[in-house]
Amino acid sequence: MSNIEQTLSIIKPDAVERNLQDQIKNDFKNNGFKILKEKKIHITKEEAEKFYKVHESKPFYNDLCTYLSSGPIIVMNLEKDNAVLENRKLMGSTNPKEAEEGTIRKKYGISIDKNSVHGSDSVENAKIELDFFFKS
């Protein structure tokens, strides 16, 4: 049975800065994802704080929000069968050093904070995160 889902992906500042967006988009397309919507934006620190509010109590929260707002990012609405889980698998572990061969974070990630991509972690959060960037 098919289970088409949508999820939010972000190509983070470290990857946009190194001009990796086309390679990363090809990774998604080659793995069966459709890019339904995409836009390049530069968010403010306040917007990053709102987006990452679930991490408010973490020691890395401030640096994380400074980083996500430090340069342009590409936000994408991806669609695929089981898109949320499939995207998490294609991204690899949060820490690129622990990410599996062939994953986006293994290939392009620099460090745990500069790990090139974000992906929603549940169907519920995917809806919230897609609305955050794409609700008109």
Ligand code: IDP
């Ligand atoms: P995820 O991006 O794999 O879902 P989360 O635990 O949701 O990982 O963390 C959000 C982001 O916060 C990570 O992608 C990473 O950039 C950053 N981060 C997570 N843990 C750490 C840490 O221990 N030190 C610094 N940055 C971290």
Ligand code: MG
């Ligand atoms: Mg997360």
